Amino acid sequence: MSRRATLLMEAEPYSSASGFINALLAEELSQSGHDCQGLYLQRPVSGDTFIPLATADRIRCLRGGLPAELAVYCDRGLGISLPSQASARRTVVLFHGLAGSPATWIGNPIIDRYWVLSSYMQELLTCVLTLPDWRRRRCLTPEAFQVVDRLEPVLPCVDEPDGDPRLRGGELPPHLLRSLEGGEDVVGHALQPGKPDWTAVCSILLLLNRMSKEHGLGQRFRLTVVARNFALVSHALASGPPEAQAARMGLEALGLRLEDVFIPIEHLNQKALFRLFRSARFGLAYNALPEPFGFYVLESVFNGCPIYTNGSGNHRHVLPPGHGIHVREDVGMALGNPNAYGEVAARIFADMQAPESNAVACQKGREYILRTFTRSAFSRSVRASLEQLRFPLPAPLPFEELEVRLAPVVRLLDAEGHVISDFENTKLSPEELGLLGEVRGLRAGQVLARPSLGRELATLQGLCSRGVLALQVPTPKAPPSR
Structure with a gap:
């Protein structure tokens, strides 16, 4: 029995590298038993930029029938229509980049899984979604550690x-x-x-x-x-x-x-x-x-x-x-x-x-x-992630168990406190550089237990909000050799 899938993508099939991936994704979903409908370009006609009648008509069509089994957006395709359970039972967003409509996906509970095309993007997107709030002792989206999946892209x-x-x-x-x-x-x-x-x-x-x-x-x-x-x-x-x-x-x-x-x-x-x-x-x-x-x-x-x-x-x-x-x-x-x-x-x-x-x-x-x-690696990664949609998520790791590390955007950090970053280059103050050296590698619970936390809290939050520090699930340590 065929299941309906709606693809809401900015790049049309084969129009670019992103369009190439979008086209192969539609093929993959069709081969896995989905009946695919594709909607492309945020602005389907030129007049829609100032008078969005075409966008309104698309939304009318999306809401006019039974919900699709699956909706797959790209990051910029989120501008076509907001994700909702009225249009799809499950929602996935594929990030070719992070430039499109961030307020529509950061902390959005409608989104079930996030897809990226590289380990760097997996770490970066997780870093954004799990931005810590040290005062409230929680992450913005704690389950992000479990729902950001890397697809293995295909090279033509x-x-x-x-x-x-x-x-x-x-x-x-x-x-x-x-x-x-x-x-x-x-x-x-x-x-x-x-x-x-x-x-x-x-x-x-x-x-x-x-x-x-x-x-x-x-x-x-x-x-x-x-x-x-x-x-x-x-x-x-x-x-x-x-x-x-x-x-x-x-x-x-x-x-x-x-x-x-x-x-x-x-x-x-x-x-x-x-x-x-x-x-x-x-x-x-x-x-x-x-x-x-x-x-x-x-x-x-x-x-x-x-x-x-x-x-x-x-x-x-x-x-x-x-x-x-x-x-x-x-x-x-x-x-x-x-x-x-x-x-x-x-x-x-x-x-x-x-x-x-x-x-x-x-x-x-x-x-x-x-x-x-390869195409086979791409196929395996798509199907493995789709399979995960069938199961409920386990409880996320407690905030106190997460580990403090350099954010994935940091390319270079020198002894004088210069931070060269994909986000913004900056120079840390002696206080910031000292705190970074002391908390890097600790569990969040160890940081929260510091006697000096009260006066360090604003500095610590600033290092995270500016993309210098981030939290990660601790890497399992190998057992000691005998």
């Missing part, structure tokens, strides 16, 4: 080495082909729209060109970028904000124009994108926005092109060390010092002269991807 390149033809985009433009085939340029890529940290990208690129000039190589280091990103950088250099001054002076010192180091292109289809990756010598993922999963960097490594990154979001976790992704960051880089990127540029420059180690690392990365991000 695992089954289709040239990419999935249903993912739309253009071909490689002639001006890029000339640069790739001419042999006079060292071409890299940074093609994630809206994500790059342009201080980092420009600094690394200019340093590479200065090194090439100093070594008499006669080669330009150039970077393919999304055309609209190029337009934003060009405007910033022309309009003269202070943060663009270093890049402007660097170009002038080298006698280069922006067009000499950046190659702007439009969105590519996967076959063209993979062709670029196979010809490019390096990729930059020095991003200002944290990455929930990392399709882009994995596809680059899969096609033999190493990635250099600050490790924002899941980029520092998505592959094991030595598998084609180089994570390099320090306090100076994170605080926007253009001169701090010399180490990164020197590493890329050295790797270009001796590419053998990167070739080995990318091959290891490719093998890891082939055995990990």
Whole structure:
């Protein structure tokens, strides 16, 4: 007997990486016996932005019949219709990111399970949902430790080495082909729209060109970028904000124009994108926005092109060390010092002269991807989570038993109290740094028993609310060896 499932997703099937996952999820639900209805895009027609008649009509349809067995939202799809038991008996939310309508899912008792696509997102979402209230001795959503499930995502390149033809985009433009085939340029890529940290990208690129000039190589280091990103950088250099001054002076010192180091292109289809990756010598993922999963960097490594990154979001976790992704960051880089990127540029420059180690690392990365991000693994993870919906949740672990740890957004914490984070960079006061060192690794009950808790309470809550500390279920300790 077929069971109805409603999918409320922002990305249409195969419109993007998120759309690719949405399409496979609909297929998986159909194969597990669900009759699926898909609703896509928060704004189904252009006029709906200011007069939401189309949204009202969708809600009318959803409430007009018997509740579906299951409703699956994506994070931004929550803007299509609020979850309710009038529309579905069970509700699941799939998080491609955390950008969509947070007030609709944080602490919402209608949501039965939460799906994410990486261990980083699993820790991050759990951290948000279980934000502690130390005064009341409880978490915002105590059961979140039990209901956030990681799905193993599928990479199109695992089954289709040239990419999935249903993912739309253009071909490689002639001006890029000339640069790739001419042999006079060292071409890299940074093609994630809206994500790059342009201080980092420009600094690394200019340093590479200065090194090439100093070594008499006669080669330009150039970077393919999304055309609209190029337009934003060009405007910033022309309009003269202070943060663009270093890049402007660097170009002038080298006698280069922006067009000499950046190659702007439009969105590519996967076959063209993979062709670029196979010809490019390096990729930059020095991003200002944290990455929930990392399709882009994995596809680059899969096609033999190493990635250099600050490790924002899941980029520092998505592959094991030595598998084609180089994570390099320090306090100076994170605080926007253009001169701090010399180490990164020197590493890329050295790797270009001796590419053998990167070739080995990318091959290891490719093998890891082939055995990990498969359709069968995705299917198993979806079905295992759906199976859990059949059973009541056990009682959550008491608040006092939870363990204090660094929040998953923290990328770097130094001895002076600088916190480099996916949430916000900050400098801890001596009082905050001292308290962090004393409570980290303790159980919440041990923290609550501290004689000094009364005067520490506001500081402790602030460290949690600012994403420096979080709570976790204690990791079972291995029994002592005999």
